[in-house]
Amino acid sequence: MFIAVLGCWPLFLGLGLIGLGVGMQGSLLGVRAALENFDTAITGMIMSGYYIGFFVGSLRVPAIINRVGHIRTFGALASMASTAILVHAVYINPWVWTAMRFVTGFSIIGIWLVAESWLNAEATNETRGSLLSFYMLVVFFGIGGGQFLLNLGDPTSYELFTLISILVSLAVIPILVTATKAPSFHAPEAVKIKQLYALVPLGFVGSLLINSCYAMIFGMGAVFATEIGLSVREVSLFMGTLIFSGVLFQWPVGKMSDRVDRRLIIIGCSLLAALCAVIAAFTGVESSWSLFLLASLFGGFCLPLYSLCAAHTNDHLSSDQMVGANATLLLVGGVGAVVGPLFTALFMEQLGPKGFFLSMAMPCGGIGAFAAWRITRRGPVPVDERSEFTVRAPTPIGATFDADMLEDDPSEHPLENSRSFDAP
Numbered sequence: 304m305f306i307a308v309l310g311c312w313p314l315f316l317g318l319g320l321i322g323l324g325v326g327m328q329g330s331l332l333g334v335r336a337a338l339e340n341f342d343t344a345i346t347g348m349i350m351s352g353y354y355i356g357f358f359v360g361s362l363r364v365p366a367i368i369n370r371v372g373h374i375r376t377f378g379a380l381a382s383m384a385s386t387a388i389l390v391h392a393v394y395i396n397p398w399v400w401t402a403m404r405f406v407t408g409f410s411i412i413g414i415w416l417v418a419e420s421w422l423n424a425e426a427t428n429e430t431r432g433s434l435l436s437f438y439m440l441v442v443f444f445g446i447g448g449g450q451f452l453l454n455l456g457d458p459t460s461y462e463l464f465t466l467i468s469i470l471v472s473l474a475v476i477p478i479l480v481t482a483t484k485a486p487s488f489h490a491p492e493a494v495k496i497k498q499l500y501a502l503v504p505l506g507f508v509g510s511l512l513i514n515s516c517y518a519m520i521f522g523m524g525a526v527f528a529t530e531i532g533l534s535v536r537e538v539s540l541f542m543g544t545l546i547f548s549g550v551l552f553q554w555p556v557g558k559m560s561d562r563v564d565r566r567l568i569i570i571g572c573s574l575l576a577a578l579c580a581v582i583a584a585f586t587g588v589e590s591s592w593s594l595f596l597l598a599s600l601f602g603g604f605c606l607p608l609y610s611l612c613a614a615h616t617n618d619h620l621s622s623d624q625m626v627g628a629n630a631t632l633l634l635v636g637g638v639g640a641v642v643g644p645l646f647t648a649l650f651m652e653q654l655g656p657k658g659f660f661l662s663m664a665m666p667c668g669g670i671g672a673f674a675a676w677r678i679t680r681r682g683p684v685p686v687d688e689r690s691e692f693t694v695r696a697p698t699p700i701g702a703t704f705d706a707d708m709l710e711d712d713p714s715e716h717p718l719e720n721s722r723s724f725d726a727p
Contacts, residue, residue: 320474322445333525347648350522356408358637447546506616514636518643549606573671580664
């Protein structure tokens with residue numbers, strides 16, 4: 304693994320810088336929107352703009368890559384993302400911000416897709432799983448570390464926006480000057496939604512609901528923290544606590560799910576996350592120590608759920624179904640992510656800050672209830688027939704890069720035979 308990772312260090316460095324910028328941008332805009340007294344519903348609309356762009360990009364970017372190539376696509380999208388964040392600082396307008404969030408989401412999903420295909424070209428069947436896990440950890444730590452960069456400036460000025468633009472621009476350098484050979488791109492053809500639900504109902508519903516919850520966290524978490532009176536330092540600590548607790552819980556939760564019925568772990572994590580969210584809604588807002596404790600527990604139980612749902616999905620699929628099925632999960636997760644911030648904004652409008660945690664308790668509780676029902680409908684997959692648990696970042700990426708999905712080298716697929724995502 305070490306040699307494989309070392310050989311891709313420029314790509315991982317660039318992706319880490321992108322992650323820092325993405326993590327910092329979401330929280331910065333949440334804090335700034337609250338300081339500008341934007342209506343909560345309007346802020347939810349702004350945050351959903353990113354996920355709409357993410358969803359549209361997952362459909363359109365593969366065709367762009369096939370038409371103009373990896374290097375031009377990567378450079379153009381990074382330039383778009385770098386420019387979009389500066390527009391936020393110049394025009395303090397919710398409609399402009401929504402449009403720029405769309406541009407950012409479209410650009411970032413394209414950057415992830417290009418990066419994944421480059422990693423695929425560098426990977427072998429023996430190293431692909433390790434590279435995927437390390438890739439996801441880079442994204443995790445980038446997004447989490449970006450929260451603490453909020454402390455480097457005043458969110459009401461332009462400096463932090465400029466810093467994000469610099470990070471995204473710098474990310475291009477190690478990638479483009481090192482990746483001398485652009486790989487062929489083989490975008491998977493998505494499995495039809497009805498077919499995926501028929502094959503793995505829990506994977507489908509779980510991806511929809513948990514990505515909705517993730518969008519609530521990253522879209523409205525900083526807004527919630529600012530509205531209850533936390534300082535910028537405390538906002539960054541609150542968001543960092545949520546994210547890094549999820550990192551710590553990934554391995555023990557994942558390894559446990561490899562040994563027992565994975566659905567039991569999904570039920571346990573989702574219901575415990577929902578319980579922590581409900582308790583936080585009624586007690587955490589009034590006490591900082593209980594807020595951070597409950598946030599760490601909630602993040603620890605909630606953030607591994609996407610990894611668990613993806614692993615459960617792969618447990619029930621043959622190798623030739625996995626790529627297409629995970630591409631569909633990407634689209635389903637995108638739909639859930641679009642709805643998430645709007646749903647949370649509605650709850651916060653009606654219930655105040657406690658609506659933030661209550662809104663997240665609902666999708667977590669829904670996953671647990673659905674998983675419990677599915678146990679009554681289908682027996683467990685034998686341990687020796689399960690796919691291996693793989694760490695997934697708290698965002699719907701990695702659908703085109705998975706050790707269990709690819710039996711051959713993706714670089715062997717001719718470009719002219721590749722397909723773009725088709726909406727199922």
